[in-house]
Amino acid sequence: MNKLFSVAFLAVIVTYFSMSCQSETTAAAQENKVDSVKVRKTKDTISITAVGDMMLGSAFPNKLNLPPDDAINSFKAVDSFLKGDIVFGNLEGCFLNSGNSDKCKGINPNNCYAFRMPDRYAEIYKKAGFNVLSIANNHVGDFNAKGRKNTARILDSLQIHYAGQLNKPFEIFELDSVKYAFCAFAPNENTVSIKNIDSAKMLIAALKKQADIVIISFHGGGEGANFEHVTRKTEIFFKENRGNVYAFAHGVIDAGADVVLGHGPHVTRAVEVYKNKFIAYSLGNFCTYGMFSLKGSNGFAPLLQLKINSTGDFLFADIVSVKQDKISRLTLDKNFTAFKKMQLLTAQDFPENQLKFEGNRISLK
Template identity: 80%
Template sequence: MKFIKSIIISSLTIFFFISCTSNNAQTVVQKTKVDTVIRKIKDTISIVAAGDMMLGSAFPSKVNLPPDDAEGSFKAVHSLLKGDIVFGNLEGCFLNSGNSNKCNGINPNNCFAFRMPERYAGIYKKAGFNVLSIANNHVGDFDSKGRKNTARILDSLKIHYAGQVNKPFEIFEKDSVKYAFCAFAPNENTVSIKNIDSAKALVAKLKTMADIVIVSFHGGGEGARFEHVTRKTEIFYNENRGNVYAFAHAVIDAGADVVLGHGPHVARAVEVYKNKFIAYSLGNFCTYGMFSLKGSNGFAPLLQLKINAKGDFLFADVISVKQDKVNRLTLDENYTAFKKIKTLTDADFIGHKLKFENNRISLAE
């Protein structure tokens, strides 16, 4: 009788294991003080990624706010902002009043300080963004008041964010997948992109706490003269903007699954390193007011990235968008951003083994 009972128990155990690992899903075993917990992670994870976003600044006057009060900012891409993660770079703070110290002694009309009305935060939420980077050179335009108020509002909307020294990362769960998100920049009060050893240590720690680690960085020179990934430290206006190539490779070596870059205001090349996807710059996605939209600055990709349960790259669809002062954000039927990314990737990563076809980036067979 004991023998038969043992067989039944063993059979049930095997059946349970098989059921947990079926459907080609990634199985993660987490050990706790109480017991061992087996979680099944979905086969394919969808990450939608955009670059710089600033919907209009009320500083120095309301003339830099859009006529529709930003309500139509994302209407051209609303149906495309769907994914497990919908990411963008928040290029500015949410604050209804106040002056910027960076404009002391400067004509405010010539000073790039961005203060979005607090009500604009709900537009990002409604559009579908659930992860934002606040590691950049504009979230601190209105000092601690702007940073704290931005954090308060994002918390109230349950939008995940990271990148300031007092919040270098966030860990959250969605559909049984645990994500860790961290963001870096070369700017004051941000987690430094220049201290690569510290960045690696943080990412390595996060990898022990989450299934998928997403890293964002704001780095590199700005404008059409800085389209290429140089693999060197980039200096812009006498400021060290980091070595984005060394940084991206280092954090992947430490455990990052996806690296999403922004800052140059133009699209840059992409790379797959150790099966992990890197976008070196996602350009100006949705910006209004004092942003330059001339030439390459007016075109950007909206990435629809797919990775597997291990965080390895599967493919990325590239939705090309464009902006101008009159029509604002619209779809680009000439696919300029996709073509630009292909050209830059071919130039900067010779022998890259990626295929660019029908607005999709995939691994060459």
């Protein structure tokens, strides 16, 4: 399976970059820039706003799992913070108006964790400001190829950038004179594997040659309050290999990544700056409705407002702490629980860190 994955994975990379180089050569010839070198200007400071898991309500198995306001006000409490050059989140489910899930065969659908958001909910993400989404996780494929294809079609129509499935491991795009490469990984079927670090590094190295800033997303690690810590080892959850998120994050930065954004554990985890590049090991449950557990640590999450320079090096990050419950849904947390948890876990898991946590800001000492 790993060998087949590697061959298919490398084929996608070779095909893309062959086409890319060919088109660039053609464009250069057309522009007749034989005797001059075009120097691209990039922004001095780049703003990246990032959050964790998002699922605004599922119409499966019935409409009772949709919020009473039809998700219109999902981001109302935080809309003023969802700003930046990049506004990122993990799309924990697919867009699909109808259909049953194979994963629910033989069990009560009311006890099955399969998420399909109505197609119209995609516009809510767009209006909120999200322009980059990960579709590398264990729920985008809940309704098989039909759900994955429909999700891709809708995101394309809204011009929201996305990546993480085998047929689209990455995307390269340009915003305000900055060329970005975005790539997403997970341990799940049909996703770009977080477990194959060597293949990931090859891809990142190739992307770095094409882009100014390389942003990596991963869905990995165990889930819940018992898995708040970054162990620096392979994490097993319900007998499933969820990857070694520490080795993965360091590996992709070694290969050229500038920012690494983690999600999947449904709780806040530590952060780290490695080789001047920022890593968030888990951004928790940001905006989730329905069957998601919001008890204890699962109900608090950070909204990350990261600043990097034109070479991708960390400048500082502000943390907006949010909380969720079944009645009030997503609101601001005046107790700053996520920031405090991030500070505590960073001190425990990375005692060698050189970060300062003060006034909801993370900076270098």
